[in-house]
Amino acid sequence: MTDTAPIESTAPPTWQKSACILCECNCGIEVQVQGRSLAKIRGDKSHPASEGYTCEKALRLDHYQSRTERLTSPLRRRPDGSYEEIDWETAIREIAERLNAVRSQHGGDKIFFYGGGGQGNHLGGTYGKALQAALGVKYTSNALAQEKTGEMYVDGRIYGGHTKGDFEHAEVVVFVGKNPWQSHSFPRARPVLKAMAADPNRTMVVIDPRRSETAAMADIHLQVRPGTDAWCLAALGAILVQEDLLDHAFLDAHTTGIEAVLAAYKTIDVADFAARCSVDEALLRETARRIGTAESACTYEDLGVQQAPHSTLNSYLNKMLWIFTGNFAKQGGMFVHSTFAPVAGSSGPMASGAGGSGPRKKTALNRVTDIGGRIGVNAPAFFPDLVAGRLAAVAQPTVAKVAGGSSAAPKANRGGGRRTPVTNARIIAGLVPCNSIAEEILNDHPDRLRALWIESSNPAHSLSDSDSFRRAMRAVELSVVVDIAMTETAREADYVLPASSQFEKWECTFFNVDFPKNVFHLRAPVMAPLEGTLAEPEIYARVIRALDVVPDSVLAPLRRAARRGRTQFALAFFASVAADPKLMGLAPYVLYETLGPTLPDGAANTSSLWGVSQLCAMAYPESVGRAGFTGSGFAAGEKLFERILTGEGVAFTVDDYDDAWTYVKRPDRRFTVEIPELIERLEALATEPSSWTSEEFPYVLSAGERRAFTANTIIRDPSWRRRDADGALRISADDASALGVAPGDRLRIVTERGRAVAIVEVSEMMQAGHVSLPNGMGVDHADGAPGISPNELTSLGNRDFLAGTPLHKYVPARLERIDA
Numbered sequence: 001m002t003d004t005a006p007i008e009s010t011a012p013p014t015w016q017k018s019a020c021i022l023c024e025c026n027c028g029i030e031v032q033v034q035g036r037s038l039a040k041i042r043g044d045k046s047h048p049a050s051e052g053y054t055c056e057k058a059l060r061l062d063h064y065q066s067r068t069e070r071l072t073s074p075l076r077r078r079p080d081g082s083y084e085e086i087d088w089e090t091a092i093r094e095i096a097e098r099l100n101a102v103r104s105q106h107g108g109d110k111i112f113f114y115g116g117g118g119q120g121n122h123l124g125g126t127y128g129k130a131l132q133a134a135l136g137v138k139y140t141s142n143a144l145a146q147e148k149t150g151e152m153y154v155d156g157r158i159y160g161g162h163t164k165g166d167f168e169h170a171e172v173v174v175f176v177g178k179n180p181w182q183s184h185s186f187p188r189a190r191p192v193l194k195a196m197a198a199d200p201n202r203t204m205v206v207i208d209p210r211r212s213e214t215a216a217m218a219d220i221h222l223q224v225r226p227g228t229d230a231w232c233l234a235a236l237g238a239i240l241v242q243e244d245l246l247d248h249a250f251l252d253a254h255t256t257g258i259e260a261v262l263a264a265y266k267t268i269d270v271a272d273f274a275a276r277c278s279v280d281e282a283l284l285r286e287t288a289r290r291i292g293t294a295e296s297a298c299t300y301e302d303l304g305v306q307q308a309p310h311s312t313l314n315s316y317l318n319k320m321l322w323i324f325t326g327n328f329a330k331q332g333g334m335f336v337h338s339t340f341a342p343v344a345g346s347s348g349p350m351a352s353g354a355g356g357s358g359p360r361k362k363t364a365l366n367r368v369t370d371i372g373g374r375i376g377v378n379a380p381a382f383f384p385d386l387v388a389g390r391l392a393a394v395a396q397p398t399v400a401k402v403a404g405g406s407s408a409a410p411k412a413n414r415g416g417g418r419r420t421p422v423t424n425a426r427i428i429a430g431l432v433p434c435n436s437i438a439e440e441i442l443n444d445h446p447d448r449l450r451a452l453w454i455e456s457s458n459p460a461h462s463l464s465d466s467d468s469f470r471r472a473m474r475a476v477e478l479s480v481v482v483d484i485a486m487t488e489t490a491r492e493a494d495y496v497l498p499a500s501s502q503f504e505k506w507e508c509t510f511f512n513v514d515f516p517k518n519v520f521h522l523r524a525p526v527m528a529p530l531e532g533t534l535a536e537p538e539i540y541a542r543v544i545r546a547l548d549v550v551p552d553s554v555l556a557p558l559r560r561a562a563r564r565g566r567t568q569f570a571l572a573f574f575a576s577v578a579a580d581p582k583l584m585g586l587a588p589y590v591l592y593e594t595l596g597p598t599l600p601d602g603a604a605n606t607s608s609l610w611g612v613s614q615l616c617a618m619a620y621p622e623s624v625g626r627a628g629f630t631g632s633g634f635a636a637g638e639k640l641f642e643r644i645l646t647g648e649g650v651a652f653t654v655d656d657y658d659d660a661w662t663y664v665k666r667p668d669r670r671f672t673v674e675i676p677e678l679i680e681r682l683e684a685l686a687t688e689p690s691s692w693t694s695e696e697f698p699y700v701l702s703a704g705e706r707r708a709f710t711a712n713t714i715i716r717d718p719s720w721r722r723r724d725a726d727g728a729l730r731i732s733a734d735d736a737s738a739l740g741v742a743p744g745d746r747l748r749i750v751t752e753r754g755r756a757v758a759i760v761e762v763s764e765m766m767q768a769g770h771v772s773l774p775n776g777m778g779v780d781h782a783d784g785a786p787g788i789s790p791n792e793l794t795s796l797g798n799r800d801f802l803a804g805t806p807l808h809k810y811v812p813a814r815l816e817r818i819d820a
């Protein structure tokens, strides 16, 4: 390990394009590099999404790049728990041998993959899928499975895609458990919020127990009692139904199963539900009428409700607000969008067609989509639209052959949904619930997981009940962590492999979720890799080589074709996978080994994006064409790939509002709104309790609040925080008074899982009985580990009934004075 202190450089500083890696917006930035430091950082005005905007966090990215204690050698754990440096060749050979041993003895399905990138680094994960295919891995997960899988389930059931809103143009915007002032999630969030707040003809609604920064600037703040969002959302929907504020023409034309949904809402006692969530009934009625009569409305739900009681139900109830009022595929409404490459698998069991919500029959098109998921690319959504000519002549039989013959195709969320082998947890979007991972290991079940591969993620810190995850890592027969630093997860692993930083390699994210213009940004490195580190694609390639799963007789002809040109390569590549469908799962590796060496400026890492570009152009030919990438055969995909290789943000699809219907993955393009298990839960709200605190634990702790200077654990240097260095415990003035504490005092916070001591901040944001701790604190660094690691206080069992998402925003807790 070494501390990479900045070194002097004589090179004149130039502005180089890159992106902020601290949230999913990935705002475009320009940087000046001195030595190994990001000496100057500014917003990139030419970026097609962020247009020069950044928040305060981007300007302190050098704390990630040059003030992180980096790893510069592979490490192997000794029996006494200490680590020794080993060379790359030894590390790769031993890891491959041990992976092979686990596969031989227990099966490849006992090797579990977690991660594949965080907020800014997904490119390596595409090659991770090739290693999964090489090993026969069946079970994977990432942080989405503790945040978004409930929403993904609902999305999958209703329309089979991901939705977002047109916040810039909507007359009414509803933020549901969402504070975009701090957590952003859409381009230029703060200017958009300010414009909304300043316009008297527009209405901003916030549903949040906290008086967050966004709630403070909203026209209507529905300040629910913690954990009662479902009653609030259900009451809003009930008012729309009972006062007939519905868009009947939309519901008749575009939905299936609406009668059962409306029947459930008709029975709701709005006054009772208003009392349950502690929001004035008149204010609820005013809000629902504003939504129901607006020209346009859209909503954004986030972790405030997704990690709270009724997580999946909350998502369903939220979506009904804009569906009831017909706010889809129009300016200011909601939309399903294009996807450059998926960050997860299919989003849930889908309806079989116009009439049902049962298991979906696996069609050739479904299988094509499966294949896209396996290779980390976006498979053709509209197979019949594959471009004519040689591409169709080669690619179509290739895909058809794979679709018909792949016994290894994943079964993610088909036929009612996959389950985990030990605890029978529901797998959504191909992701094992994060709260189930340790449970799938810490037992003596013959099908328990036996090995862990963790890339660019820190689950021992970020998942519920950190101690359980640490024990799980020590219980498996092999654990490998790939990261740039010795994280809390890395220090439990058998092997730690040092990766190059996100500014030292080609990198990108697949959080490309906008409409009508959707943007992808491949970032070029702004400096050479730190000596001793490797980019993840090379790490994966070395392991796959060591496993010896693709013979040179396959690779050599493709290498020759790549040297002759990319059209020849495309024909040869598709012909190869047509001849041997097993290669499809290994495609990113095959591309890296064959196309990679021919790419400019050492951009072999981007090889998988050639495949992504081709399939994107096949999937959305009209939208990609409107973005300027046209031509027959492979031409459009080639143009797109060449454009993204410039290292600038690129609009890869441009749509009209009505095109949102083309992204609805239903044969009849209708929304299947009846989800019986969620309607059942909606009906149960009338009688079930709406508080889960107790005499022993009378407070509700929100564990993991996003604040001005929190960013998961990617920045480990505590000095990057200009404020709130200790990650204070926010409590209301009433609670502070009752406890007899003042700002700066210390309180012990106790949950069923753990205890910790926090510095008190008395905050007007909090209501009595509700306290919060920020995310990303308690991270080890030579300069200390200030703050509380929130998951030392959370429990595995506190989770959603359906998606298994942890209820981090509702952790029953007790506060004790330190002198008590």
Ligand code: SF4
Pocket: 020, 021, 022, 023, 024, 025, 026, 027, 053, 054, 055, 056, 057, 058, 184
């Ligand atoms: S909004 Fe997100 S991506 Fe943009 S500068 Fe802030 S933290 Fe970075």
